Amino acid sequence: MAIKIFIDQGHNPSGVNAGAEGFGLREQDITFNVGSYLADLLSSDNRFEVRTSRTSRTQVLGTSQNSSLRERVNGANSWPADYFISIHTNANENPAINGSEVYIYRRGTEAEYLAYDVLTSIVERVGTRDNGVRVNPSLYVLRRTRMPAILVELAYITNEEDAQKLRDDQYQFAYAIYEGILEYFGLEPLS
Numbered sequence: 530m531a532i533k534i535f536i537d538q539g540h541n542p543s544g545v546n547a548g549a550e551g552f553g554l555r556e557q558d559i560t561f562n563v564g565s566y567l568a569d570l571l572s573s574d575n576r577f578e579v580r581t582s583r584t585s586r587t588q589v590l591g592t593s594q595n596s597s598l599r600e601r602v603n604g605a606n607s608w609p610a611d612y613f614i615s616i617h618t619n620a621n622e623n624p625a626i627n628g629s630e631v632y633i634y635r636r637g638t639e640a641e642y643l644a645y646d647v648l649t650s651i652v653e654r655v656g657t658r659d660n661g662v663r664v665n666p667s668l669y670v671l672r673r674t675r676m677p678a679i680l681v682e683l684a685y686i687t688n689e690e691d692a693q694k695l696r697d698d699q700y701q702f703a704y705a706i707y708e709g710i711l712e713y714f715g716l717e718p719l720s
Contacts, residue, residue: 531578532714534571535610537601537670538564538583539617539680541590546597549620551686552696556618559695561586563683564616566703571710574719580608598669606675612643613678614706615670618686618695627688628658632665632680640677647681647709654705655698657684657691681706 540548540557548556564581571577582590582601591597605613619630629651631644644662652659660682665671671678683702684691695702711718 531576533578533608533611534710535605535608535613536564536568536579536581537605537613537615538581539615541597542587544589545592546590546594549618549686551620552689552692554686554692554696556620556686558586559618559683559686559699560616562699563703563706566700567614567616567706570703570707576716580604580610595669599673602670602673610676613670613674613676614647615678615680616706617680617682618684619682620687621685622687624687624689627685627691628660629655629684630660630682631662632668632671632682633662634666634668634671634678635664638677640679643677643710643713644679646712647679647706650705650709650712651681651683651702654708655684655694655701657694
């Protein structure tokens with residue numbers, strides 16, 4: 530039976546729940562692209578079944594930040610997905626802050642093991658700094674999903690070097706997440 534993975538392409542294209550911006554890039558565009566690449570990779574692997582939160586670049590979920598987050602979680606819970614992966618880019622007022630991190634609801638869970646595999650793969654493939662797996666139980670998409678859930682912060686859109694990676698290496702970020710998923714399940718890439 531195929532493993533069901535729900536990919537949440539963080540943020541809306543505009544309006545409510547739009548994402549961060551930096552160096553001429555918009556978080557919601559990057560997350561849509563990376564999530565779509567990841568969905569394609571998983572869909573071409575018959576060991577997985579995949580759904581995404583946004584099915585088109587212009588799709589807006591919800592009418593407020595809360596209802597946007599609720600739609601994403603409800604989509605995963607009602608399917609029901611086996612795993613939930615939310616994709617984001619980070620931002621900071623200090624432009625020197627950089628790197629990748631993955632958020633989980635709590636330690637000692639399947640989500641934590643998946644998070645480590647995904648983060649390790651991103652750092653190795655894309656060359657971002659490893660900022661670790663972090664616990665944040667206040668994040669709605671981690672708190673309200675009924676399956677192991679991770680929130681991946683690919684890199685900092687407000688850091689020049691990271692922003693260049695976010696612009697140029699979107700497929701590599703997606704492939705790194707795919708490799709991390711395979712590692713977590715002990716699977717080899719299909720040849």
